[in-house]
Amino acid sequence: xxxxxxxxxxxxxxxxxxxxxxxxxxxxxxxxxxxxxxxxxxxxxxxxxxxxxxxxxxxxxxxxxxxxxxxxxxxxxxxxxxxxxxxxxxx
Numbered sequence: 001x002x003x004x005x006x007x008x009x010x011x012x013x014x015x016x017x018x019x020x021x022x023x024x025x026x027x028x029x030x031x032x033x034x035x036x037x038x039x040x041x042x043x044x045x046x047x048x049x050x051x052x053x054x055x056x057x058x059x060x061x062x063x064x065x066x067x068x069x070x071x072x073x074x075x076x077x078x079x080x081x082x083x084x085x086x087x088x089x090x091x
Contacts, residue, residue, distance in 0.1 A: 002014065004025060004028065004029065004032075005029075005032075007041065007042060007043050007044065008028060008029075008032050008043075008044045008045075008046075009043065009044070009045045009046070010024070010025075010028070010045075010046050010048070011045065011046065011047045011048065012047060012048040012049065012050075013046070013048050016048075016076075020076065023077065024076075024077075024080060027077070027080055027081065027084070028044075028046060028080070028084070031084040031087075031088070032044055034088070035060070035087075035088060035091070038091075039060075039062055039091050040062070041060050041061060041062040042061045042062060042063075042064070043059075043060070043061040044058070044059070044060050044061075045058070045059045045060075045061075046058050046059075046080075046083070046084075047059070048076075050076075052074075053072045053073060053074050053079070054072060054073060054074070054075070054076040054079045054080075055070060055071070055072035055079065056070060056071055056072070056076075056079045056080050056082075056083040056084075057069075057070040057083065058070065058083045058084055058086075058087040060087055060091070062091075067087060067090050067091055068087075068090075069083055069084075069086035069087035069089075069090050070083050070086070071083040071086060
């Protein structure tokens with residue numbers, strides 16, 4: 001598991017191509033900043049599952065309550081963006 005900034009955790013992203021990982025970190029960082037401006041949170045955790053498709057589960061912990069959203073697609077970046085967008089809408 002990787003940590004970004006202490007309260008952002010990426011699980012199962014370790015085996016990604018380093019270039020893809022840079023983009024993932026940038027996308028997650030931008031969403032985390034946008035979310036925290038309106039909804040300060042304790043933790044944002046993203047879990048990647050890669051079989052035939054990439055599935056991204058996002059879990060945001062705020063005031064000891066979890067909000068979850070997920071998405072899957074053959075394109076990693078689309079799945080990541082959709083999972084975080086769905087999470088933002090669920091807040």
